Amino acid sequence: MEQLRWGTPEALRGLLCELVSWHSMTLTEGEREFPGKVETKLKELQYFRDNPSNLKLNEADLGRRFLTALYRHKDVKDTIVLISHFDTVNTEEYGDLEPYAYQPEALTKLLFDRMDELTRDAQVDLLSSQYLFGRGTMDMKMGLAMHMGLLEKAAVEKWPINLLLLTVPDEEVNSSGMRAAVTKLLDLKEEHQLDYKLFLNGEPVFTQEPGDRSYYVYSGSIGKIMPSALFYGKETHVGEPLSGITAPYIASFLTQRMEWNMNLQENVMGETTPLPVTLQQKDLRLEYSVQTPYRSAALYNVFLMKRTAEEIMEIFEKIAQDAARACNQSYKDVCLKQSATPIGEVRVLRFEDLQRHAIRKFGLDLVEKVKVEVQANSNWDDREKSLRIADSLMIECQELAPAIVLIYAPPYYPAVNSSHEDLVKKCVQYVQEEGLKKFALPIKQVHYFNGISDLSYLNYQDNGKGWTAFKANTPVWGSSYTIPFDAMVKLQAPVLNVGPFGKDAHKRTERLHMKNAFEEVPFLVEGMIKMIAASRSQIPSNSN
Numbered sequence: 210m211e212q213l214r215w216g217t218p219e220a221l222r223g224l225l226c227e228l229v230s231w232h233s234m235t236l237t238e239g240e241r242e243f244p245g246k247v248e249t250k251l252k253e254l255q256y257f258r259d260n261p262s263n264l265k266l267n268e269a270d271l272g273r274r275f276l277t278a279l280y281r282h283k284d285v286k287d288t289i290v291l292i293s294h295f296d297t298v299n300t301e302e303y304g305d306l307e308p309y310a311y312q313p314e315a316l317t318k319l320l321f322d323r324m325d326e327l328t329r330d331a332q333v334d335l336l337s338s339q340y341l342f343g344r345g346t347m348d349m350k351m352g353l354a355m356h357m358g359l360l361e362k363a364a365v366e367k368w369p370i371n372l373l374l375l376t377v378p379d380e381e382v383n384s385s386g387m388r389a390a391v392t393k394l395l396d397l398k399e400e401h402q403l404d405y406k407l408f409l410n411g412e413p414v415f416t417q418e419p420g421d422r423s424y425y426v427y428s429g430s431i432g433k434i435m436p437s438a439l440f441y442g443k444e445t446h447v448g449e450p451l452s453g454i455t456a457p458y459i460a461s462f463l464t465q466r467m468e469w470n471m472n473l474q475e476n477v478m479g480e481t482t483p484l485p486v487t488l489q490q491k492d493l494r495l496e497y498s499v500q501t502p503y504r505s506a507a508l509y510n511v512f513l514m515k516r517t518a519e520e521i522m523e524i525f526e527k528i529a530q531d532a533a534r535a536c537n538q539s540y541k542d543v544c545l546k547q548s549a550t551p552i553g554e555v556r557v558l559r560f561e562d563l564q565r566h567a568i569r570k571f572g573l574d575l576v577e578k579v580k581v582e583v584q585a586n587s588n589w590d591d592r593e594k595s596l597r598i599a600d601s602l603m604i605e606c607q608e609l610a611p612a613i614v615l616i617y618a619p620p621y622y623p624a625v626n627s628s629h630e631d632l633v634k635k636c637v638q639y640v641q642e643e644g645l646k647k648f649a650l651p652i653k654q655v656h657y658f659n660g661i662s663d664l665s666y667l668n669y670q671d672n673g674k675g676w677t678a679f680k681a682n683t684p685v686w687g688s689s690y691t692i693p694f695d696a697m698v699k700l701q702a703p704v705l706n707v708g709p710f711g712k713d714a715h716k717r718t719e720r721l722h723m724k725n726a727f728e729e730v731p732f733l734v735e736g737m738i739k740m741i742a743a744s745r746s747q748i749p750s751n752s753n
């Protein structure tokens with residue numbers, strides 16, 4: 210039998226260090242080059258020399274690509290998709306050690322001279338020699354290395370199941386890689402007659418609270434959405450403050466009510482979403498002036514588990530109406546005491562209402578022109594573009610002012626959960642039993658991966674109404690941002706995340722637990738895949 214390249218813990222360690230050495234921070238040249246290097250590496254395997262067309266680089270956006278590599282067993286349709294992202298966050302926080310951020314072995318050695326710069330927990334881990342430090346070791350090049358090892362082994366040993374490795378860019382920013390890959394997954398399903406049974410991600414284990422050392426598997430992934438607002442007041446001169454109403458004043462009422470609002474917290478199967486917080490609150494004016502600021506914006510972060518974009522918008526709208534009422538009342542009270550005439554009442558409208566109003570007033574062409582002009586500014590990201598489109602329309606529709614315009618700013622990660630699926634229950638039970646038996650490793654199940662992941666774009670469950678609110682209220686929808694909801698609905702198979710244990714993702718002390726990563730998890734995932742392959746006759750096949 211062909212010798213395995215990545216069949217031992219040492220070989221996996223070498224492969225991981227090689228993958229880490231290929232810099233691939235999001236939105237860099239390295240991110241563009243990375244999947245080509247993985248392709249070259251997989252081409253060395255006999256299976257892909259014999260089946261070169263099963264290995265494909267596919268376009269994402271901005272010159273970035275994602276890689277698909279299929280091991281296809283001729284007699285079986287059942288397929289497990291192995292998902293990873295290869296981009297990493299940046300490395301500024303490494304300071305003078307930055308050149309070593311991508312050299313785990315060297316960095317881990319160097320850190321012994323920097324003991325005093327490390328937290329107590331990191332010191333203990335470094336001294337234990339059980340951890341490998343470096344950017345991307347944990348999040349998540351180890352997941353990819355493990356999947357490459359599994360793919361090789363499956364092909365050499367001819368496992369009676371198909372494995373489709375999918376590795377994508379841009380998870381850390383907008384998930385454009387995964388959003389592009391969704392339609393490719395449908396194409397491949399047709400082309401190779403695949404029956405997707407499980408979407409298996411390999412994101413690392415994230416602590417549930419500081420100091421947490423437990424090992425988890427995840428049968429779902431938390432959702433995240435950004436309800437945002439454009440505050441459009443009425444301008445005035447600083448000498449006549451009551452003849453206008455400033456945007457920051459209006460904004461203060463909403464931000465006060467959005468931050469930590471428990472109506473936007475969810476509790477599902479004993480797990481709780483973190484409370485909403487303000488991500489940004491800012492003036493849209495570009496320079497200082499004695500004209501009062503009458504246009505500003507705020508972005509709020511909201512996590513979700515069961516709720517859809519429509520439900521969040523309804524709650525957001527109620528909170529905004531309450532904020533507007535309080536703002537109007539307090540403005541009126543001051544006007545009364547100062548014998549001034551109020552300029553009007555702040556109203557609340559959704560972006561879709563503003564857009565409808567603008568189309569009625571000027572026609573669709575002008576609205577489209579406004580969008581095209583904003584999109585042409587390459588210095589603005591999708592969040593800024595969203596606010597600027599709403600702002601430009603409000604400038605043309607000042608009869609609606611003062612107003613709070615409610616929008617959605619990208620990205621949106623729908624929540625996904627497969628805890629009730631039989632296959633997932635069997636998988637969780639399998640790894641829990643084997644983990645204990647083989648490694649004395651207790652494994653806990655978490656229903657929603659708390660680190661946000663690409664699993665959000667699979668197995669979409671919605672009767673079709675929930676996401677229309679997102680489409681209608683996302684100003685950049687269809688131009689610089691889209692989510693392939695229709696395709697996601699067709700990709701119905703349970704999701705699961707089983708990845709290595711590490712700590713401090715996105716920090717300079719990012720580190721991977723070596724025994725867990727190179728021995729325990731690859732062993733458990735291999736066994737789990739074989740269990741699925743062996744038991745497939747007992748699992749009712751769904752024929753989508």
Ligand SMILES: [Zn+2]
Nearest residue numbers: 348349380412
């Ligand atoms: Zn990650």
